[in-house]
Amino acid sequence: MEARIFFWEMMTQPGIPTLVHVAKLAGVSENTVSRVIRNKGAIAEVTRERVLAAIQTLGYVPNRAAGSLASSGSMLIGVLLPSLSNVVFPELLEGIHAALRQTSYQAMVGVTDYDEAQEEQILSSLLAWRPVAVITAGFDHTAKTRMMLDTSSLRVAEVMDIDGEPIDIAVGLSHRKAGYDTGRFLIERGYRRIGYVGHDWSADRRARHRYEGLRQALTDAGLGLVDEARAEGRSSATAGGEMLSALLRRQPSIDAVAFSNDDMATGGFFHCLSAGIAVRERLALFGFNGLEIGQALPLPLSTVRSNRFLIGKKAVETLLEHRMRPTERLVVDTGYEIVEGATA
């Protein structure tokens, strides 16, 4: 009772309560309050309850900036994404958030817009908050970015892709292998005149890897790609339709098309509808990602399901398992799954 009065006396200007306020109200030292909050060290049950009550009545929320400064451990994980307009990245983020929910870590996201120079700049503003780890989608970095990432004590997970040499942890799938399996799948189904429809690779190195894997599979089977059409910009259903149309104009005899992803393939499917092309009988379509929209098509899309949510989750888990930077490079293969569908 008296303690509470004492507290209100203190609050010269009604600001946000701090440890001092809680301590005063609970009649203990700041330090004890801190211990209760962090569950560190042994504390008498009575004391703990008194402190908890004080926290409750004041609505005290610890200031993490102060905590971070004092302990040099921020409970922050930086996340660098190229974009949010391609569904795969939000899905990755969902996985990251889901894994973080169990912990008291927070994600801090930066969007680089597929630009390495921006990545550099955004990374440095993330580092200003001294995260304990960074998750980044991809292996292509500027020299300076690489240097910043090389700060010892900063763990780095490069996600989505495991086809490169990671800085310390890689979590994802081999897009080259997925592309190869796409080729194998089409060949085994008897398709021989195979084409490719894609989008701009400069922003999407993984799409290029899949393409390379596809070509390899065809080469290994004594075949080749009949022709290909690539859109200038990012992937979209519209681009997929237009590019398929262009490809077929040049090569009417093509019997199967591998698309750079499901968005493009969905557009291809729509084109077939409009143009009266019988999908699978006359022209097989194959995508990548396993998005919901592809599976909702009148004919479910044949594709490869990559689990973005899982990648995000695994990345966080792996990162948090290693409190120090791992001595050896770690590669976590989250795999993928061929979805037979009905379009190929």
Next chain:
Amino acid sequence: MEARIFFWEMMTQPGIPTLVHVAKLAGVSENTVSRVIRNKGAIAEVTRERVLAAIQTLGYVPNRAAGSLASSGSMLIGVLLPSLSNVVFPELLEGIHAALRQTSYQAMVGVTDYDEAQEEQILSSLLAWRPVAVITAGFDHTAKTRMMLDTSSLRVAEVMDIDGEPIDIAVGLSHRKAGYDTGRFLIERGYRRIGYVGHDWSADRRARHRYEGLRQALTDAGLGLVDEARAEGRSSATAGGEMLSALLRRQPSIDAVAFSNDDMATGGFFHCLSAGIAVRERLALFGFNGLEIGQALPLPLSTVRSNRFLIGKKAVETLLEHRMRPTERLVVDTGYEIVEGATA
């Protein structure tokens, strides 16, 4: 030269450089360095250059946790989103990030999973970083959430929706009005037997507002909703197809269907394809959102375009325009646009 040696001497343990290191290297006081960084106060050009050089060679990155603590201004904006799996939220986030890119503010995102209790918990972990403002998608909060949001000095923007009473700033569109206009559009096109296909409203209050607006328009025209079908879970193309199928089984005479959003409508479109129903001639379809996929359909979807990117951008801009909490409630209407399309 000498200065540099001096610096290395200091680095007993090769850690992250601080203001002290920069100051030593540049031969000035910490304070001067701080001023250079923040562009505050007058500084001799020579000094500034010397400091900048030192920062460069050390790769110094200011510690914002420390800055935040010292200045009680965090350059952080908290963002509360219900989910990332519905495209509209990543798009909103893109707008937020785009607006933030010009500034030195950072977004810190929390995902509530459509759960008010979680929102409360996540908000408090965001507040631990003492953001200067919070952006939240929606008006439904628990009492405790409301209390936390009521901290003076914390500016709050509630986005997407302007149909409620904002805490201090609302940015978005009137979903009720958009629903009303959907009804008007269908009526003016001559449709009279109108049905509705939706998803679970408990997670999506905006969808309910659109529905209410729609009903109002029908009522005002002396009509009523013939029937409706609502899926249990979240919106998806699959659910849209299934629900449309169920609705038509009950009410074969329906001539137009308003969907809760484009995902659902796209699924409806696919159902029509499979079932051989002539879209528009026999059955009109109308969506909401104006997603790319809808416009890529063989018949572009008739829908309402809500500009999520703009909402995010405007929210940030409005928030940053007001350095203090605005005295009056502010409502920014970002509007919407009817997309005629070819399905209604």
Next chain:
DNA sequence: CTGTTAGCGCCTTCAG
């Protein structure tokens, strides 16, 4: 089991 004493890295205020 609890309190005391120093900082963490920066910014603000006040002197020059």
Next chain:
DNA sequence: CTGAAGGCGCTAACAG
């Protein structure tokens, strides 16, 4: 135009 103190809110040692 620049420097010297002091403190933001918290945690890490030590003591006891």
